[in-house]
Amino acid sequence: MIGKCEVLYHYTTLDTFANIIKSKKFRLCDITKSNDPLEGVYMIQALEDAYHKLYHDNKINKEEHLMINRAFFRFSEMIASQGRNRDFYGAASFCIQSHELLMLRSYANNGKGVALGVPILTLETLAKNAPHLEFKKIEYLSDKEIGEKASGFWMTKVSTWKKQYSNLDDEMLSEFVKEIEEFYRKSYFIKNKVNEDEQEYRLIFRCNDLFEICLPGVDRYVPKNIDFIQSDNDLKAYYEITVGDGDDAPFHFCNIVIGPKCNATEEEINVFLRRHGIKDVSVFKNSWTQMR
Numbered sequence: 257m258i259g260k261c262e263v264l265y266h267y268t269t270l271d272t273f274a275n276i277i278k279s280k281k282f283r284l285c286d287i288t289k290s291n292d293p294l295e296g297v298y299m300i301q302a303l304e305d306a307y308h309k310l311y312h313d314n315k316i317n318k319e320e321h322l323m324i325n326r327a328f329f330r331f332s333e334m335i336a337s338q339g340r341n342r343d344f345y346g347a348a349s350f351c352i353q354s355h356e357l358l359m360l361r362s363y364a365n366n367g368k369g370v371a372l373g374v375p376i377l378t379l380e381t382l383a384k385n386a387p388h389l390e391f392k393k394i395e396y397l398s399d400k401e402i403g404e405k406a407s408g409f410w411m412t413k414v415s416t417w418k419k420q421y422s423n424l425d426d427e428m429l430s431e432f433v434k435e436i437e438e439f440y441r442k443s444y445f446i447k448n449k450v451n452e453d454e455q456e457y458r459l460i461f462r463c464n465d466l467f468e469i470c471l472p473g474v475d476r477y478v479p480k481n482i483d484f485i486q487s488d489n490d491l492k493a494y495y496e497i498t499v500g501d502g503d504d505a506p507f508h509f510c511n512i513v514i515g516p517k518c519n520a521t522e523e524e525i526n527v528f529l530r531r532h533g534i535k536d537v538s539v540f541k542n543s544w545t546q547m548r
Contacts, residue, residue, distance in 0.1 A: 263510060264350035264379065264457055265371040267363035270518060273370045276499060277532050282507060283494040284346030284461045285485075287444060299406070299443030300335075303436070304328065306406035315407075320414050327432040334433060335440070337469050344466035344482070345444055346495035350374060352455045359454065360515045360542065367517035367542075370525075372509045379459055382497070382506055391459045392445045396452040405446075409439050461495040502536050511538035 268276075276282055287295050307328065311321040335341055351359055353371075360367045383391035397405065417432060444460055463479060470476050481496045497507050512529075514520060525539045 262377075263353070263373045263375055265353055265356070265359070265373050265513065266348060266350050267359045267369065267371050269365045269369040270520065273372065273512075274528075276372075277529060277534060280499045280532075281496045282348070282499050283496060284348045284459060285494045286492050287345045287347040287460070288341055289490070289492050290347075295444070298402070298448075299440055299446065300332070302402050302406040303409070303440070306403055307410050309403075310407055310410060315411070316414055323417065323432075324410060324414070327429055327436060330429060331433045331436045331440075335437065337467055340467055342465050342468045344461075344463040344493055344495075346461040346463075346482075346493065347444070348459050349454075350379065350457045350459065354455065355453050356513070356542065364515050367515040369515050369518060371513040371515070371542075373511035373513065373538075374508075375503075375510050376457075378507060379457070383459065385506070386461075388463065389459065389461050390445075392457065394454075394456040394458060395446050396449045397446055398449045401449070402446070463495070466493070499534075501534050509534075509537055511540070514539065514541045516542045 288297075307316070307321065307324045310316045311318070316324070335343065349363075356371065357367075360369070360371065364370060379391045383389040413432065413435060417428075441462070445458060447456070463482065466478070466482070479495075482493060483496065484491045484493050486492075498505075500506065500508050502508060512525060514522065514525060522539045522541060526537075529535070529537055529539070
C-alpha cells in the first residue's frame, strides 16, 4: 500500500457525479487540456534549459552539448504532431482528506459538488492489472529542484554515452531518445511545490501515438475505451473505466461526501445510487459549513 491513508477522494461537480453513476463510467481526461497549461510542457522546457545551462557553466563540453542537442531535437520531433503531443495521457486526480475544504472549493464547484471516496487498494490493483495504467503519488518540486532533476538526468546520460557520442549512429541515438522519453513520461507525476497542499495521487492511462499524423485512407485503430467530449471550440479525449458495485468490482466508490453548499440530501443521493444499481456506499454531508 502506498500510504497509511486507506481512502482517497476525487472531487467533482454534481453534474459529473450524476453522469458517472448513470453511465457506470469514470473518465480519465486528456491531461494536456487540464486547467494547468504547463502539463506536459514544463519538463520539456526544463530539459532544454538544463543542457544549455550545463554547457554555459562548462559542466559539459561542446561535443556533449551537440550530442544532447541532437537527441533532444529528435525527441521533440517524436513526441509532437501538429502542435500537440502524439501520445495520449488520460488522468484523474485523487487526494487525501486533510485539505477537504480547499479541494471542495477548487474542484467541486465551490462546495456545491461531491467527493468520491475510492480505496487506495482499488486504485493500486487496477493499475497493476492494466498494462497502460499507472498510479502514483505526485512528487512536489520547486522550480530549482525541477531544474536540478533535469540537469542530473543529462549528466547521468552524458556519463553513460560519452564513449559513443563521437560515433553516435541512428540506432544508438534512438536508444538515447527513448531514455529521454521515459524521463519525460515520469514528469506527469511531478507538480510544482506551490500545489503541495493538495497531496495528490494520479491514475494515468497512456496510449502511444494516438494523435500521430494519419494519412488519408490509412486505417487507424482507436481503443474502444477512448472517446471525446466537446466544448464550443475544442475536443477533449478521455479514457473510460467501468464503475462497478462493491469490493469485487475493479473500480468502485466506498463513500461519497456531499459538499457543504450542495442542496442534495443524503437520502436523495442514496435513492439515486440505488436507482442506478450502486449499493453499499456510505453517503454523508461534509461538516465544514463555512465556505466563502
